[in-house]
Amino acid sequence: MNPTEKLQELFLKFPGIGPKQAARFVYFLLRQKESYKIELAKNIEMLKDSSHICESCLRVFSKLKNQEKKLCSICEDESRDSKSLMIVVKELDIDAIEKTGFYHGKYFVLGSVLPFLTEKPTDIINIRELVNLIHANLQNGDKNISEIIFALPATDEGENTINYLKKTLSQIVGIETVKMSTLARGLSTGLDIEYVDKNTFKEAFNHRD
Numbered sequence: 001m002n003p004t005e006k007l008q009e010l011f012l013k014f015p016g017i018g019p020k021q022a023a024r025f026v027y028f029l030l031r032q033k034e035s036y037k038i039e040l041a042k043n044i045e046m047l048k049d050s051s052h053i054c055e056s057c058l059r060v061f062s063k064l065k066n067q068e069k070k071l072c073s074i075c076e077d078e079s080r081d082s083k084s085l086m087i088v089v090k091e092l093d094i095d096a097i098e099k100t101g102f103y104h105g106k107y108f109v110l111g112s113v114l115p116f117l118t119e120k121p122t123d124i125i126n127i128r129e130l131v132n133l134i135h136a137n138l139q140n141g142d143k144n145i146s147e148i149i150f151a152l153p154a155t156d157e158g159e160n161t162i163n164y165l166k167k168t169l170s171q172i173v174g175i176e177t178v179k180m181s182t183l184a185r186g187l188s189t190g191l192d193i194e195y196v197d198k199n200t201f202k203e204a205f206n207h208r209d
C-alpha cells in the first residue's frame with residue numbers, strides 16, 4: 001500500500017467520512033505547499049504530548065507539555081455545580097452544551113451508546129468509571145451528587161443506553177438519594193446532542209423528567 005492509499009485508509013477512520021471524502025482530503029493535501037504539510041504534520045505529532053484524558057469526566061483535553069494537570073478545565077472549576085452530573089456521549093456534546101451557556105454543572109463522557117443485544121457493555125461504554133465516580137462522590141458528604149442528567153441522542157440506541165445506565169446505577173449504595181432525569185423529547189428524534197441549539201437545549205433541559 002502506497003502512502004496515498006494508506007492516508008486515505010486513515011481518513012476513513014474519521015467519524016462520518018466515506019471513501020469519496022477521504023480521497024478528496026488526500027488530493028487536497030497533495031496540492032498543498034510543503035510548508036502547509038509540514039505544519040500539519042508537526043501539529044499532529046504534538047497531539048501525542050498535549051492530549052490527555054481527564055481523570056474525573058474522561059473528557060479528552062489539551063495541556064502544555066510537562067504541565068502537571070489531571071483534570072480538565074470544567075472539572076477543576078470550583079464554581080461549577082458539583083451536585084449536577086450530565087452524562088454525554090462525546091466531547092463535542094459538551095462543547096455544544098457549553099455554548100448554550102445554560103448548564104453549569106459537571107459532565108461525564110460515556111464514549112458511545114449501546115447497540116441492542118450488546119454482550120459486553122464494558123467494552124463499549126465507560127460504565128465502570130461512571131460507577132466508580134458516582135460511588136466515590138456519594139461518600140463525599142455535603143458535596144454529593146443530587147441529580148444525574150442523561151443527555152444522550154434521541155435514538156433507539158440512546159434510549160437503550162439510558163435504560164442500561166439506570167439499571168446499573170440503581171445498584172450503587174446510596175443512589176436512592178439521587179434524582180435521575182432525561183432531557184425532554186423537545187429534542188428531535190435522531191438528533192445528536194452536538195447539533196443542539198440554545199433554545200432547543202433550554203426547553204429540553206427545563207422539561208427534563
